[in-house]
Amino acid sequence: MLQTQSVGGVDMAYFLLCKRKLWLYKKGIGMEEESDRVLQGAVLHDSAYPRLEKREILIDDAFKIDALDGEYVREVKLSSKMIESDRLQMLFYLYQLSLRGINKKGLISYTNEKRTVEILLTEKGKQEIKKAIAEVYQIIDTPSPPAVIKVPYCKSCAYFGFCYAREADEDDT
């Protein structure tokens, strides 16, 4: 299979959230910059980890991690509403680092809930992330986007207007 694009941690999160969102994002249909959640996330990242020097680290021009703190890769999120996506994203970072001979654990801090979750890259986790990466490539190699999934998350998705435009038109008629 011809793999023309690299994939990153955000792709893993989108993969679990919505395959269509992943496809649209990878095709450069970029509405994500306008999303409130992303703006909040950007502000959060700017203010997080005041005591850490190693922040926003670009690895091999391929993916970026929030911060390194001793034996941990750290990520900060507002809430744990998307905890499974956050977990897969962290597994991706841990796996990619392990491929480069760097073995770390993950810590995700949920600021609204003031709690932190530890993620370990187990053998099972490695298989899981390898499978997810393969599936992400399959999705982005398809010529047309997966169907709209109609889940509660759609309402807070940056692509909501795009995905539901036809329904809005039908409502107007």
Ligand code: SF4
């Ligand atoms: S609006 Fe819903 S279907 Fe469309 S990309 Fe977002 S989550 Fe997926």
